[in-house]
Amino acid sequence: MSTIVTQKNDGNKSNLKLRLNGGQLTNVFKDKSLGLLKKNQLSDEDYVCNRLRSSLFINCKGDVYPCDTFAKSCGNIYENTVEEIWNDSAELKYIRNLKLGDMSSCKGCKKKGFCLKCPGISQLEEGDVMRKSRLACQHAQTVDKVLRETYVSRSLFLSIYEICVEKRNFPLGLCHP
Numbered sequence: 001m002s003t004i005v006t007q008k009n010d011g012n013k014s015n016l017k018l019r020l021n022g023g024q025l026t027n028v029f030k031d032k033s034l035g036l037l038k039k040n041q042l043s044d045e046d047y048v049c050n051r052l053r054s055s056l057f058i059n060c061k062g063d064v065y066p067c068d069t070f071a072k073s074c075g076n077i078y079e080n081t082v083e084e085i086w087n088d089s090a091e092l093k094y095i096r097n098l099k100l101g102d103m104s105s106c107k108g109c110k111k112k113g114f115c116l117k118c119p120g121i122s123q124l125e126e127g128d129v130m131r132k133s134r135l136a137c138q139h140a141q142t143v144d145k146v147l148r149e150t151y152v153s154r155s156l157f158l159s160i161y162e163i164c165v166e167k168r169n170f171p172l173g174l175c176h177p
């Protein structure tokens with residue numbers, strides 16, 4: 001399952017009304033059965049997207065894209081072979097080798113560990129693969145908030161539980177973790 005809804009590749013934004021708002025996104029991340037609440041372990045040395053390093057997207061006209069999210073073509077299989085495009089396209093080489101540390105607009109971001117940064121979405125919605133994505137920022141802020149709430153409420157609960165056990169002045173049923 002994915003929470004990502006992007007605008008269409010032709011720039012049409014009508015489907016963005018289906019995008020989850022902050023409250024809905026919070027509920028999705030809080031739902032443990034969906035398992036979406038996790039922190040990634042990425043560093044500045046990691047590639048922005050590993051999928052771009054092993055796959056291509058080709059549409060019915062033969063236009064080649066780094067993936068289905070990108071709106072800008074980097075070749076056509078009726079003009080060059082897939083091998084030539086894969087090996088020689090300057091756009092592909094550039095995007096394939098982008099690392100998280102290269103994203104200047106994300107430098108110093110404390111939410112990096114929760115980010116779903118996607119260069120395709122940045123290009124599609126922000127006009128440049130190097131720009132920070134408002135969609136990724138919204139996701140990162142929501143995951144951070146839900147994790148903080150979960151962590152703080154669990155710590156608070158454990159502190160109260162310890163006091164309960166120590167003082168023995170609460171009904172045991174209330175103090176069971």
Ligand code: SF4
Nearest residue numbers: 106109115133137140
């Ligand atoms: S896209 Fe937003 S959340 Fe992600 S690293 Fe950049 S600034 Fe941070």
